[in-house]
Amino acid sequence: MKKLPFKIALLLTVFFTSFNAFAQDFQGKAYYQSKTTMDMEGIGGPDASPERKKQIAERMKSFLEKEYVLTFNQAESIYKEDEKLAAPGGGRGFGGFGSSFTGGPKYKNVKTKEAITDQEFFGKKFLIVDDLKNLEWKMGTETKQIGQYTCFKATATTTSDAFDFSAFRRPSRGSNEREEGKKEKDSTNSKKKEKDKPEAKEPKIIEVVAWYSPQIPVNQGPDGYWGLPGLILEVNADRTTILCTKIVLNPEEKEEIEKPKKGDEVTQTEYNEIVTKKMKELRELRGGRGGRGGGRRRN
Numbered sequence: 001m002k003k004l005p006f007k008i009a010l011l012l013t014v015f016f017t018s019f020n021a022f023a024q025d026f027q028g029k030a031y032y033q034s035k036t037t038m039d040m041e042g043i044g045g046p047d048a049s050p051e052r053k054k055q056i057a058e059r060m061k062s063f064l065e066k067e068y069v070l071t072f073n074q075a076e077s078i079y080k081e082d083e084k085l086a087a088p089g090g091g092r093g094f095g096g097f098g099s100s101f102t103g104g105p106k107y108k109n110v111k112t113k114e115a116i117t118d119q120e121f122f123g124k125k126f127l128i129v130d131d132l133k134n135l136e137w138k139m140g141t142e143t144k145q146i147g148q149y150t151c152f153k154a155t156a157t158t159t160s161d162a163f164d165f166s167a168f169r170r171p172s173r174g175s176n177e178r179e180e181g182k183k184e185k186d187s188t189n190s191k192k193k194e195k196d197k198p199e200a201k202e203p204k205i206i207e208v209v210a211w212y213s214p215q216i217p218v219n220q221g222p223d224g225y226w227g228l229p230g231l232i233l234e235v236n237a238d239r240t241t242i243l244c245t246k247i248v249l250n251p252e253e254k255e256e257i258e259k260p261k262k263g264d265e266v267t268q269t270e271y272n273e274i275v276t277k278k279m280k281e282l283r284e285l286r287g288g289r290g291g292r293g294g295g296r297r298r299n
Helices: 006-019 050-064 173-185 188-195 268-285
Strands: 028-036 065-072 076-081 101-109 114-121 124-131 138-146 149-159 205-213 231-237 240-249 264-266
Touching: 028 231, 050 065, 114 268, 124 268, 138 205, 149 231, 264 268
Parallel strands: 124 264
Antiparallel strands: 028 065, 028 240, 065 076, 076 101, 101 114, 114 124, 138 149, 149 205, 205 231, 231 240
16 A cells, blocks of 8 residues: 555544544444446347346346445454345346355454455355455545545555356347357367356456545455555445445444354355356256257247
8 A cells, every 4th residue: 555645644643543542342333335237238138128128137136236234343344235134035137046146244354364255156155265355555635525424535456356147148049049150160179168268258457446434444344345544435346336324333232253164165266166167067058058958048
């Protein structure tokens, strides 16, 4: 992280001085709304009616719009979906696949640099364990108000390590027919390359814009974001916006922040490979791109 502008450094000195008096037992909760946009072009195929596309968009909403709670202290945090607002059977946006993909709590420890995510995939539990990803933040002096908190802007670039479901989206009918014509001319090796395309994809570079408040001087934030001299209240990264809507400092009932413990331990890379392999199996089982085995599904 680069040298702090004088204005921010002065504010931090004031806030940290007053904060140290009760920091020993400090805990807070921040409530966030997360919204992700998705390219809807081709959804349902070229012959899908506007009504059909609207139905699919509504079905995807529970997967793309969620509410989360971040419980944090100075060292640890746990970020998880708000159980009161989580819709039963939600996440069926990817042709029903989302119902088999359940994201659990995400634990961060900014002192030990641990990152642990509880993830369930097709009924099997995984613990995604990695070192906490360190972003090279560029500090700015631009400010804005989020609720009662003055926030400063910081930017960074990173690569997306999440699994890219769009690589396995079923193409339109026209694409299927063109693909069939092409396959007749392809060699066995060419077919294999086509099948393996999602794995060969280059990591996507993402620009991250974060807004943090030194008024809450903890090194925490939503999802995997952290590393700024104040709680991160808003994040804009690629197609996702995460916005804090409510903060409770030192709640009467303290909540123990526990590391997720159940599941097979894997790294994020290993987990993505497991998901990729399963997705390929499903695509081939269901006929994939209009091939043998499943026939053409109706829109």
